[in-house]
Amino acid sequence: MGFKLEQERIVLVLAALLFAVFSVTVHNFLTPENVLKLIRDVSVLGILALGMAVVVVGRGVDLSMIATMAISVAWSFNLVSAGWSTAGAVGAGFLFAVAMSLITGFLVAYVEIPSLFATLAMGTFIYGVGHSQLVPADAVYMPATFGLAHAGNGRLFGVPAPVMLFGIACVFIALTLKYTKAGRFFYAIGDNALSARITGIPVRPMLLLQYVMSGVMAFIAGIVAATAVASMNTRVVNSTLIYDVILVVVLGGVGLSGGKGGVRNVIVGTLLIGILLNGMTILDVPYTIQNITKSLILLAAIVTDGFLNPRDEQTAQQGDI
Structure with missing residues (x-):
């Protein structure tokens, strides 16, 4: 069975208990409007986490994905407002996200900059270039002619579109990790990059692919988030x-x-944090207190991870990320 399965069960039970407690004690938690908002927010957070998980499995991190998400989708909106078709604008935004992810992956894989610093710098670069050259305004509103407007609020066969997209993304990432050579290579690289290279695994191209997948997930999450509120x-x-x-x-x-x-792991983590954030928002918990709560949970999770996943000699020398 292993502890990972047990950890999933523990987090899932905590999510169910938290949902039950909020349902009973928090006014308006179970209203249709809030449940729909919870579903949408959880879906966006989950899609982003899927992209991050692919990178973390390979012993990396991607701090640039939010910048990629924001600028690529905002630029797509601007292009539609300028007269582009939805397909052309979304295609351009998608290619921008992929291009930025390729640069990030190149810095990590070929220049061998630690992913923490490479992605932190790239996030700043993407935001700066995007704001100065592509998206001059802080807020970009969705044009009325944007063809994917229902991605954030629509339904497909009665299922909210964000949930459907999150489900499709889960299936895609799960199949990739479990049934493809690339997925097996990701795990091998994360377990021991040096051994993976010695056994003939193309480590550098696989690192590139991880960051591209992260960028694609960020773009999809951005489309869902932006169309839900008609702006980015x-x-x-x-x-x-x-x-x-x-x-x-x-x-x-x-x-x-x-x-x-x-x-x-991503699904159960998304459910717990999504419910927690939604409940704290309805309770009007001050933003600072929310951040303190999240930081304490993150710190506890990292400390726990350190005990459950002991660092090997390579990690001790190079750092987790």
């Missing part, structure tokens, strides 16, 4: 969203030491 506020880059994503991944059980975890 690029200042989300300066929010704590990236820490929420990391919190979901670590709390769910994806080991920072690499080579461990998967989609199930």
